[in-house]
Structure formats: C-alpha cells, structure tokens
Amino acid sequence: MTSTTPLRPRRTASRQALNITALAVALLWIFPIYWMVNVSLQPNAQMRLEGPTWVPLDFTPDAYLGVLSDSSFWTAMRMSMQVSLLAVAVALFSATLAAVALSRFRFRSRTAIIITVLVVQMIPAEALFISQFRMLSGWGLVNTTLGLSLLYVGTVMPFIVWMLKGFVDGVPVDLEEAAMIDGCTKVGAFFRVTFPLLGPGLVATGVFGFLVSWNEFTLALVMLSSGGRVTLPVWLQGFQEGMSGTDWAGIMAGSALIAIPVLILFSIVQRRMASGMVSGAVKG
Amino acid sequence: MASVTYDAASRIYTPGARPAINQLQLDIADGEFLVLVGPSGCGKSTALRMLAGLEEVNEGRILIGGEDVSHVSPKDRDIAMVFQNYALYPHMSVAENMGFALKIAGVSKDERAKRVKDAAKLLDLEPYLDRKPKALSGGQRQRVAMGRAIVRSPKVFLMDEPLSNLDAKLRVQTRTQIAALTRKLAVTTVYVTHDQVEAMTMGDRVCVLKDGVLQQVDSPRNLYDTPANVFVAGFIGSPAMNLFQVEHDGEALILGGERYVIPDGSLKKTSSNKVTLGVRPEDIHIDPEHGIEMVVDLTEELGADAHIFGSPEGLESFQPLVVRVDGRRPPLKGDHVKVVPQMDHIHLFDAETGLRLNGEIPENTPHAQLADVEALQDEEGE
Numbered sequence: 001m002t003s004t005t006p007l008r009p010r011r012t013a014s015r016q017a018l019n020i021t022a023l024a025v026a027l028l029w030i031f032p033i034y035w036m037v038n039v040s041l042q043p044n045a046q047m048r049l050e051g052p053t054w055v056p057l058d059f060t061p062d063a064y065l066g067v068l069s070d071s072s073f074w075t076a077m078r079m080s081m082q083v084s085l086l087a088v089a090v091a092l093f094s095a096t097l098a099a100v101a102l103s104r105f106r107f108r109s110r111t112a113i114i115i116t117v118l119v120v121q122m123i124p125a126e127a128l129f130i131s132q133f134r135m136l137s138g139w140g141l142v143n144t145t146l147g148l149s150l151l152y153v154g155t156v157m158p159f160i161v162w163m164l165k166g167f168v169d170g171v172p173v174d175l176e177e178a179a180m181i182d183g184c185t186k187v188g189a190f191f192r193v194t195f196p197l198l199g200p201g202l203v204a205t206g207v208f209g210f211l212v213s214w215n216e217f218t219l220a221l222v223m224l225s226s227g228g229r230v231t232l233p234v235w236l237q238g239f240q241e242g243m244s245g246t247d248w249a250g251i252m253a254g255s256a257l258i259a260i261p262v263l264i265l266f267s268i269v270q271r272r273m274a275s276g277m278v279s280g281a282v283k284g
Numbered sequence: 285m286a287s288v289t290y291d292a293a294s295r296i297y298t299p300g301a302r303p304a305i306n307q308l309q310l311d312i313a314d315g316e317f318l319v320l321v322g323p324s325g326c327g328k329s330t331a332l333r334m335l336a337g338l339e340e341v342n343e344g345r346i347l348i349g350g351e352d353v354s355h356v357s358p359k360d361r362d363i364a365m366v367f368q369n370y371a372l373y374p375h376m377s378v379a380e381n382m383g384f385a386l387k388i389a390g391v392s393k394d395e396r397a398k399r400v401k402d403a404a405k406l407l408d409l410e411p412y413l414d415r416k417p418k419a420l421s422g423g424q425r426q427r428v429a430m431g432r433a434i435v436r437s438p439k440v441f442l443m444d445e446p447l448s449n450l451d452a453k454l455r456v457q458t459r460t461q462i463a464a465l466t467r468k469l470a471v472t473t474v475y476v477t478h479d480q481v482e483a484m485t486m487g488d489r490v491c492v493l494k495d496g497v498l499q500q501v502d503s504p505r506n507l508y509d510t511p512a513n514v515f516v517a518g519f520i521g522s523p524a525m526n527l528f529q530v531e532h533d534g535e536a537l538i539l540g541g542e543r544y545v546i547p548d549g550s551l552k553k554t555s556s557n558k559v560t561l562g563v564r565p566e567d568i569h570i571d572p573e574h575g576i577e578m579v580v581d582l583t584e585e586l587g588a589d590a591h592i593f594g595s596p597e598g599l600e601s602f603q604p605l606v607v608r609v610d611g612r613r614p615p616l617k618g619d620h621v622k623v624v625p626q627m628d629h630i631h632l633f634d635a636e637t638g639l640r641l642n643g644e645i646p647e648n649t650p651h652a653q654l655a656d657v658e659a660l661q662d663e664e665g666e
Contacts, residue, residue, distance in 0.1 A: 172369065172371065174367050174369060174371035175371050175373060175374075177336075177338050177358075177365075177367075177371070178365065178367060178371040178373075178432075179373070179384070180337075180338070180357070180358045180359055181336060181337075181338075181358045181359070181361075181363060181364065181365045181385075182359075182364075182384050182385035182388055182432075182436075183359045183385050183388035183389055184359060184388055185357070185359060188388075193373055196375045197374065197375060
C-alpha cells in the first residue's frame with residue numbers, strides 16, 4: 001500500500017459533492033425556463049386549477065399562434081432588432097479603437113482614462129435617466145431608434161472597452177512589428193494581423209452588447225414614451241396590461257419567442273467564441 | 285544586399301539618463317555575418333531594433349547600403365527580421381506566413397507560390413506548407429520564421445536571439461544551418477545573442493556591447509586572443525578567463541613569491557603598482573616542480589579534458605582558478621598541485637582602467653572594471 005491510496009476515495013467523495021452542487025445550481029437556473037415553456041403550452045383555464053400542472057398534457061399552441069398573429073409583436077421585434085444591431089455595431093467599432101489605443105499606446109493620463117471608464121460603469125443607471133432623457137429630447141431623438149441605440153452604446157461601452165483591451169493585450173506586439181517589417185504600415189499591420197486575431201473577443205463582446213440591448217426594459221420604457229414604437233420587453237409589459245384577465249400562456253409564449261433570436265445568435269457564434277486563436281504565434 | 289553603418293547612433297529613452305545605445309559606431313560589410321553579443325540589458329536588442337526601424341534613432345545616423353534610413357519606417361527599409369519568439373501570424377498557414385511580405389509588395393500569386401516553395405525546400409518545410417503555426421513543433425516554427433525572412437531576399441537579415449527558445453541539441457544543429465544558409469545567400473546579417481558560444485561559432489565578426497557602449501568588435505579569433513579590456517576578457521570564453529589582481533615592479537609580475545619577467549615593457553604603461561592578470565584555463569599547466577600552490581576544490585570531467593577549480597595561495601581573485609587539464613588523469617578533489625601560467629599567452633590589463641597593456645591594442649576601447657566581470661559571473665550563476 002502506498003501513502004497515496006487513502007487519498008483516492010476522499011477525492012472521489014469531494015468530486016461527487018461538487019457534482020451534486022453543480023447539478024442543483026443548474027436545476028435552479030433551468031427551472032424558470034422550463035416553467036415558461038410549460039405554462040406557454042397550456043390553455044389558460046388550466047392555470048386556475050388547484051396545484052401546478054407539471055407536464056402540459058392538454059398541449060396547445062394557441063398562445064404562440066396568438067402572439068405570432070399579433071402585428072404589434074412584429075413591429076416591436078423589428079424595433080428591437082434595429083436598436084440592438086445598431087447599438088452593437090457602433091459600440092464594437094468605437095470600443096475596438098479605444099481598446100487598441102489603451103492597450104498599445106503610452107500617452108499622458110492613460111491610466112486616468114482607464115479608471116474613468118471603470119468608474120462610469122459603476123454609476124446606477126437610474127441616476128442618469130433624467131439627464132439622458134433631456135439630452136435626447138434636446139437632440140430631438142426621443143422616441144427614435146437612433147436615440148435609444150445611442151444610450152445602449154453608452155451603457156455597454158465601458159465593459160466592452162475593458163474586455164476588448166484584454167483581448168488586444170493578448171495579441172503579442174511582435175506580430176504587428178513583424179507585419180511592419182514585412183511591408184505594412186502601422187494601420188495596415190493592425191487590420192491584417194491584430195484585427196483578425198481579435199475575432200473571439202469581438203464575438204464575445206458583441207453578444208454581450210446584443211443581450212444587454214435586447215433585454216433592456218427601463219430605458220426603453222422611459223425613452224419610447226408615446227406611440228406604438230416599442231422594443232420587445234416593453235411590448236411584453238403592454239401585452240400584460242392590455243388584457244382584462246392576465247393571459248399567462250400568452251405572456252410566457254411571448255417571453256419564449258423573445259428569447260429565440262438570442263438563442264439562434266448564440267448557437268451561430270458560440271463555436272467562434274472559443275479562445276486559442278493566438279496560439280502558435282509565439283513560443284508559449 | 286547592402287552594407288550597414290551605425291554612425292554614432294544613440295537611443296535615449298529618458299533624457300539625462302544613461303542612453304540605451306550610446307554613440308554606436310559600427311561598419312558592417314556587404315554580406316558579412318555580424319553578431320551583437322553582451323549580457324542582458326546591454327542594449328544589443330535595442331541596437332538591432334534601431335536598425336529595423338522599431339526604435340527611434342535619437343542621435344547619429346543609421347545607413348543601409350549607404351542610404352540614411354534613420355527616420356525611414358520599417359516597411360521601406362527592405363529588411364527581414366527573425367524574432368526571438370518567431371512572431372508567426374497564427375491565423376495564416378505556413379505558406380501564407382512566408383508569402384505575406386510578397387503579398388504586401390504586390391508580387392503575383394504564381395511568383396509568390398514559387399518563391400515560397402523554393403524557400404520551403406531549402407528549409408525542409410514542404411510537407412507543412414498548409415499547416416497553421418500551432419500545429420508545428422518549436423524547431424519547425426523557427427524554420428518558418430527563417431523562411432519568412434529569406435523568401436523576401438532582403439538587403440539585410442536581422443535576427444534577435446532566434447535560437448533561444450530551442451532545446452540545447454536543436455540549438456546547436458540550427459546554429460550550423462543558419463550560419464551556412466546566410467553565407468550561401470550572401471546576405472548581410474546582424475545577429476543578436478547573449479550566448480558567447482553562439483557568437484564565436486557563427487559570426488564573421490563579433491561586437492561586444494556593455495551598457496549600450498561598444499567594447500570591441502573583431503573576429504572571434506582576435507576577440508579570444510586579444511580582448512581589448514577586462515570586460516571582453518571575462519565575457520568571451522567558456523569557462524571564463526582567470527583574472528587576478530597581481531603586484532608588479534615595472535619589469536616583472538610577482539606571483540606566489542616568484543618573479544615572472546615581462547620583457548615587452550607593457551608593465552611600464554601603467555602607473556599603478558598592480559595589474560590585472562588574465563590567463564585562459566588552457567594556458568595554465570600543472571608543474572611537478574614549482575609554481576603556485578593550489579588545493580583542488582572541484583574536478584569537472586568533460587571526457588576529452590577536465591576542468592579543475594581551486595583557490596591558489598596568495599592570489600587575489602573573486603572567482604576560483606580554473607585550469608584545463610588532460611581528461612584521462614585529472615587531479616582529484618583535495619589534491620595539492622602546483623600550477624604555472626604560460627607566460628607567452630597571458631593577458632595584462634590596467635588595474636584602474638581595465639584596458640589591455642600587452643600585445644596588439646585596439647583603439648578607442650572604453651574603460652572597464654573588474655567589478656563588471658564579477659557582476660557577469662553573478663548573473664550567470666543565477
């Protein structure tokens with residue numbers, strides 16, 4: 001018997017404890033999603049019965065059909081798409097430039113800028129609503145796609161800049177220098193060598209920005225004050241209020257449908273989010 | 285192909301502080317293989333990066349092929365560089381890596397493919413052209429980095445410690461290959477290393493730097509036989525030269541109570557009553573009759589020969605005396621031996637300025653202190 005043998009059962013036990021904890025956490029997270037889908041597939045009458053129905057035996061797609069045939073859902077979907085995509089595009093472009101500057105250049109007050117970016121992130125969103133509204137109103141951008149997108153850009157920028165700075169730091173400067181010796185200008189070296197290697201970072205931060213813009217509710221509610229121009233989360237709120245008795249199945253079906261574009265986005269890009277793009281560049 | 289000239293070139297990071305490269309004056313002939321060598325922090329990489337255009341030239345000039353390129357951007361210098369970590373583009377295949385510079389230069393696709401293929405053949409990289417760098421071994425990556433440089437047929441090759449990431453055996457093989465390859469291509473090469481064995485074996489000429497100041501530039505043979513100051517003496521050679529502070533009377537050295545007459549009058553060149561005596565380990569022999577008494581502290585057997593280490597009586601030195609002896613019957617630890625330096629192969633340096641006193645003395649050599657050599661030994665010991 002070697003001295004290491006007694007260690008083995010203990011290690012398995014702790015491993016099992018960890019596994020069980022992980023499973024419990026996973027169940028906790030997945031339950032609301034399960035419940036959303038479950039409710040959305042039941043007729044509303046089922047809701048009023050005593051005790052929960054765990055499996056939708058009286059399966060009906062009525063709630064989904066109801067939402068999908070609602071033209072206001074599609075208007076809100078278009079609005080959400082426009083706002084989120086515009087916000088992500090503008091934020092990624094500006095944040096990339098900012099991240100490269102912060103990572104590659106040494107200039108006066110560089111540290112101060114980095115810290116400011118971080119501090120801005122810590123201001124509670126509610127504290128800014130009034131000034132943000134007045135700002136948009138001054139520019140005549142209240143109730144517009146562009147106006148809301150601009151606010152979302154501001155919301156996600158600090159985090160994206162920080163995260164992208166990390167990705168730029170991860171690309172060795174030597175690569176750009178090698179490209180410059182190979183005949184590129186400084187800008188050319190960035191676009192031909194560094195930029196392609198930022199792919200995973202751009203995808204990850206882009207998904208983050210999209211999620212935040214897609215799901216944001218309060219700002220959208222404040223800035224889209226009148227008329228039928230709303231984003232999906234605001235539409236969902238209106239959907240609930242519009243009914244005489246709450247249409248739980250409809251709300252859950254709407255929620256599920258809102259989540260679907262995000263799921264599609266994730267399934268497309270998750271493979272590209274894997275890191276390791278830079279491996280092989282330099283001896284590790 | 286072109287000559288390279290550093291004309292009093294300086295790199296000053298902080299005004300007022302010691303320059304990283306101080307008034308470097310160096311002429312490299314067309315097709316020459318020049319090695320820049322020195323301990324870490326001596327500025328050798330900075331000097332190379334100045335030539336590449338990656339570091340500013342704050343004072344003086346740098347010329348390639350007689351043309352002042354001090355303020356020309358790297359892309360217009362027609363140079364190729366091999367980086368210490370290879371800096372291969374990870375998102376490109378081996379072929380794309382090697383052809384990148386040609387692509388930027390607007391060379392046609394067919395011509396590019398042909399030149400990449402030729403270079404790949406030269407470096408045994410043909411089977412790997414479609415692979416990405418991460419699927420290559422360290423040695424293969426190193427060859428791709430070389431290939432990327434030679435595909436371009438540049439005026440000058442710059443190499444920044446290209447072998448330091450290879451294991452010892454591969455390093456020795458690759459060393460020979462690079463030396464042979466650059467001679468075959470007859471392209472001027474500037475090669476940076478901290479390894480003095482690499483410097484000696486590869487360079488046509490070797491330039492020793494310390495603290496951004498050129499100490500001596502000469503052929504490996506001359507560097508070994510007539511180091512210009514005490515720093516070069518201690519840096520070049522492995523094991524290092526034995527250096528001692530020795531008293532003299534103007535005509536002879538006084539060693540272990542015996543007088544060793546120096547007939548060429550070099551002892552008259554110094555005002556101090558001490559000189560620094562340098563003797564290479566192979567220039568000391570064991571004598572049964574007379575000489576300096578020494579107890580052997582350690583014997584290193586290397587097969588063909590052996591090194592014995594010991595502290596001789598009455599000699600002032602910061603390092604143990606090293607003697608190279610016949611590997612077949614070396615004295616063992618604890619043995620008492622008498623050692624005699626071979627007087628026609630000794631090196632004498634001024635005790636204060638560290639400058640060479642005997643034999644041929646190169647001009648414009650900077651001063652050096654024995655303490656510099658001491659620091660060097662400490663660094664190697666770490």
